[in-house]
Structure formats: structure tokens, C-alpha cells
Amino acid sequence: xxxxxxxxxGAGIVGQSPALSLGRLGLQVGLRPDDPxxxxxxxxxxxxLNAASVALLKSLxxxxxxxxDAATPVYDMHVCGDAHGSAIDFSAWEQRAGExxxxxxxxxxxxxxxxxxxxxxxxxxxxxxxxxxxxADLTALCEGKASAGRAALGVRFERHDYGHSAIAARLVAxxxxxxxxxxxxxxxxxxxxxxxxxxxxxxxxxxVWSLPRERCAELMALDEAAFAAALMxxxxxxxxxxxxxxxxxxxxxxxxxxxxxCGPGWVLLGDAAHLVHPLAGQGLNLGRPTWPR
Ligand SMILES: Cc1cc2nc3c(=O)[nH]c(=O)nc-3n(C[C@H](O)[C@H](O)[C@H](O)COP(=O)(O)OP(=O)(O)OC[C@H]3O[C@@H](n4cnc5c(N)ncnc54)[C@H](O)[C@@H]3O)c2cc1C
Numbered sequence: 346x347x348x349x350x351x352x353x354x355g356a357g358i359v360g361q362s363p364a365l366s367l368g369r370l371g372l373q374v375g376l377r378p379d380d381p382x383x384x385x386x387x388x389x390x391x392x393x394l395n396a397a398s399v400a401l402l403k404s405l406x407x408x409x410x411x412x413x414d415a416a417t418p419v420y421d422m423h424v425c426g427d428a429h430g431s432a433i434d435f436s437a438w439e440q441r442a443g444e445x446x447x448x449x450x451x452x453x454x455x456x457x458x459x460x461x462x463x464x465x466x467x468x469x470x471x472x473x474x475x476x477x478x479x480x481a482d483l484t485a486l487c488e489g490k491a492s493a494g495r496a497a498l499g500v501r502f503e504r505h506d507y508g509h510s511a512i513a514a515r516l517v518a519x520x521x522x523x524x525x526x527x528x529x530x531x532x533x534x535x536x537x538x539x540x541x542x543x544x545x546x547x548x549x550x551x552x553v554w555s556l557p558r559e560r561c562a563e564l565m566a567l568d569e570a571a572f573a574a575a576l577m578x579x580x581x582x583x584x585x586x587x588x589x590x591x592x593x594x595x596x597x598x599x600x601x602x603x604x605x606x607c608g609p610g611w612v613l614l615g616d617a618a619h620l621v622h623p624l625a626g627q628g629l630n631l632g633r634p635t636w637p638r
Pocket of ligand 1: 354355356357358359360377378379380390391392393394487488489490491492493494511512513553596614615616617623624625626627628629630631
């Protein structure tokens with residue numbers, strides 16, 4: 346193959362979704378994944394997806410392929426502020442929606458998108474040599490925040506450091522979550538417990554905890570029991586006894602935006618174009634399907 350309509354570089358969730366969507370329109374798409382890296386820790390990412398993202402995944406026939414414990418509906422959200430008992434509550438019932446959001450297992454979603462790519466007659470997975478030699482009318486750079494393709498185009502990535510890192514992990518809780526997401530927006534930390542059904546249905550959470558770097562390093566250095574105790578103190582026991590069910594992963598947090606999002610023959614998508622704080626739950630949700638289905 347010497348020519349494709351669109352070459353997509355990067356096969357994360359953002360890369361695979363438009364590759365499949367464009368393939369469904371009958372365009373010839375080349376998809377260049379990153380080379381696999383040996384080792385690494387288990388992927389504990391879980392994302393809150395809104396109705397538009399779920400609708401896109403449904404249209405790609407990927408949503409219904411997810412195992413039941415990989416997508417958990419959120420029916421209620423309880424958000425606590427700083428002192429003085431400030432809080433906001435939302436419910437799907439009040440919003441007249443089936444659910445407020447879905448908490449989705451990111452590695453399982455990437456795997457199911459990969460399965461859909463394998464069955465797509467118009468999406469061609471390319472190795473490095475093929476990707477270098479192929480001609481494309483449009484190259485979509487979906488390489489994430491450290492996109493080398495963006496740098497090669499000379500596009501600046503204007504970055505503001507929050508001075509925070511996020512800890513992500515899977516937890517099990519003594520009390521059932523009942524579809525309630527809990528968030529604490531306060532100074533200096535921001536913490537989210539997102540209801541999840543794996544490893545234990547109704548008794549699991551995905552944790553995202555944003556903290557000043559030094560405090561984050563201290564918490565990462567604690568053993569599991571001491572970390573669980575710190576988590577209990579931070580959540581005031583609101584979700585019952587919490588225990589780690591996975592290793593902890595850490596991300597430095599920044600807000601960033603590319604100085605240009607598109608130019609002749611290229612476009613930046615996803616984190617290659619913009620990076621936002623994970624507690625907003627918007628990184629993926631900022632993408633919107635606007636093409637005909
Ligand atoms: C802790 C945490 C929680 C989050 N929670 C949410 C949430 O609740 N809701 C939400 O919407 N968003 C959330 N986000 C944001 C979300 O993770 C990102 O917006 C999303 O992963 C971006 O996807 P992406 O495909 O653009 O980038 P990535 O997921 O980084 O994927 C980029 C891919 O490109 C590959 N790649 C890199 N360089 C090359 C190259 N040169 N050639 C080929 N491939 C390459 C990489 O290996 C990778 O597979 C969260 C982020 C974090 C850190």
C-alpha cells in the first residue's frame with residue numbers, strides 16, 4: 346500500500362476512535378501504533394466518560410463489546426468543598442438522565458478498540474517503515490502529550506505546571522458504592538473516588554488523588570496499610586474502609602495547549618493538542634463526534 350486517505354499516528358483511545366470512524370466512512374486509514382515497551386506496571390487508569398463519548402463508542406460497536414465490569418454507571422455525585430460543610434449533590438434522576446457518566450476501564454477499552462480495528466477492512470495497521478514510506482492526504486497526530494510528531498512540525502506545547510502530581514489506583518471498599526461518585530475539592534488536595542465494579546462488583550473504586558508533589562512522593566513511599574490509613578483520613582470514612590487493589594501509579598499534572606491544532610496536511614488530536622487536569626474528567630470527553638454517522 347502506497348497511499349492512504351488518513352494516517353493516524355498513535356493508537357491510544359483517541360487514535361483508534363477516529364481511525365475506526367473514518368474507516369466506517371469508507372476512507373482508507375493507516376494506523377501507526379507505538380512500538381510495544383517491555384515490562385511496566387499494570388495500567389490502572391479509569392475514565393469518566395460522558396454521554397457523547399459513550400454514543401461515539403456505541404456507533405463504533407465497541408461499547409457493547411466491553412465486559413460488564415469494565416463500565417460502571419454513575420447515578421449520583423457528591424462533591425465536598427473546603428471547611429464549613431460545603432457540598433454539592435447531583436443525581437441522574439434530577440437531570441432526567443439514565444446516568445450522569447460511566448466509569449470505564451481504560452486498558453480494557455483500548456483492547457476492545459484494538460479488536461475492532463483488527464476487523465475493520467479499511468483500517469491498516471502499519472509498522473514504522475510502512476508509516477514512513479506511505480503517502481497520506483492527512484496525518485492525524487494522536488501521540489499523547491509528548492508527541493514527537495508535533496515537535497517535528499515545530500508546534501509549541503505551551504505548558505503550565507500545577508506543581509501537583511496525581512496518584513491513581515484501584516480500591517476495594519467495605520461499603521457498597523451504589524453508583525455514587527465522591528469528590529473532595531479543597532486545598533491543597535483534590536480527590537475523586539469513582540465507583541467501579543472490578544475487582545469486586547459494587548465494592549470497588551477508581552482513585553484519582555491530586556496532591557502537591559512533595560506530599561504525593563510521601564504517600565507513594567508509604568506501605569499499603571499506611572497509604573490506606575491516609576486515604577481513610579482524607580475521605581473521612583465516607584466510603585467505608587478502603588484498601589488498595591492495585592499498585593499505585595503517579596502522573597505529574599499540567600495544563601497545556603498546542604500553539605496550533607492543524608495545518609496543511611496535519612491535525613493534532615487528544616492530548617497531543619491539549620492537556621487538562623484529570624479531576625475535570627474531560628481529557629477524552631473534549632473530543633466530539635461531528636462527522637456524519
Ligand atoms: C490519572 C488520570 C485520570 C484521567 N481521567 C480522565 C477522565 O476521567 N475522563 C477523561 O475524559 N479523561 C481523563 N484523563 C485524560 C485522558 O487520560 C487523556 O485525555 C487521554 O488518555 C488522551 O488520549 P490520547 O490517545 O490522546 O493519549 P494517550 O492515551 O497518551 O495515547 C497516546 C498513544 O500514542 C502512542 N505514541 C506516542 N508516541 C508515538 C509515536 N511517535 N508513534 C506512534 N505512537 C505513539 C503512545 O504509546 C500511546 O499509545 C485522565 C488522565 C489521567 C492522567
